[in-house]
Amino acid sequence: MKKIVKGNAWLKAGLLAICAVVSLSAYALTEKQEAAVAERIKPVGEVCVEGDANCAAVVAVSSGPRSGEDIYNGSCMACHSTGAGGAPKVGDNAAWADRIATGQAALYHSAVNGVAGTGMIAKGGCMSCSDDEIHAAVDYMVENSQ
Ligand code: HEC
Incomplete structure (x- = not known):
């Protein structure tokens, strides 16, 4: 009897530990995925301020009216x-x-x-x-x- 209770306690502790690890890694994954999702769904036509080097590609595409x-x-x-x-x-x-x-x-x-x-x-x-x-x-x- 005593043995089984003790075993259960270890089992509980073990399960808790596993749960902690699983939920931790699940959290880490979620954050990673969140970043990936944010990257994927970010607005296509982000406002591009003239002179902003990060917008160079966008500026090159929409170079204004042709002559x-x-x-x-x-x-x-x-x-x-x-x-x-x-x-x-x-x-x-x-x-x-x-x-x-x-x-x-x-x-x-x-x-x-x-x-x-x-x-x-x-x-x-x-x-x-x-x-x-x-x-x-x-x-x-x-x-x-x-
Ligand atoms: C497929 C041939 C063709 C193409 C392509 C063409 N035109 Fe014309 N265009 C004509 C013809 C034919 C006339 C004469 C119409 C008439 O009898 O008044 C004319 C006349 C004009 C006139 C004088 C209109 C008037 O009220 O007297 C303008 C302005 C003009 N075209 C501008 C353009 C511009 C700008 C382009 C390019 C974006 C262009 N055309 C492309 C055939 C063409």
């Missing part, structure tokens, strides 16, 4: 350097004079929305271009055609 020249070379040149489909060629001042006379707003409108019934489709087909980028491309074309 009018870039947009022209990428999306407008195909027609506007060749005159394809009756597009006024950049540098052909005569072809642009009447158009420029309609005013900047009219040209912006045509470029963003297209000219119905012509090869001039909305944004020259550049759906990833913002309105501002299209405006800059128009400015670039006008500057080089007058």
Whole structure:
């Protein structure tokens, strides 16, 4: 009888010790996992303050609006350097004079929305271009055609 009680006591102590170790290591694991989870779920678009070196990669990706020249070379040149489909060629001042006379707003409108019934489709087909980028491309074309 005495022996069994003693054995139980040891067993209890042993179990307690094991429990302590298990719960300790469980805690340590949880903390590790917590960090991993926090890393995984941290906001994708963390605010990036200009000049913050840690944000270099983000800044490189969103380098702001492209220049009018870039947009022209990428999306407008195909027609506007060749005159394809009756597009006024950049540098052909005569072809642009009447158009420029309609005013900047009219040209912006045509470029963003297209000219119905012509090869001039909305944004020259550049759906990833913002309105501002299209405006800059128009400015670039006008500057080089007058
Ligand atoms: C698929 C050929 C094509 C592409 C690409 C194209 N254009 Fe045009 N664009 C035309 C044609 C054709 C016209 C003449 C439309 C007309 O008859 O008034 C024109 C006319 C224009 C005009 C004059 C509109 C007016 O009201 O007189 C502007 C400004 C213009 N394009 C800007 C752009 C810009 C900016 C891009 C690039 C983002 C671009 N175009 C890409 C074919 C194109």
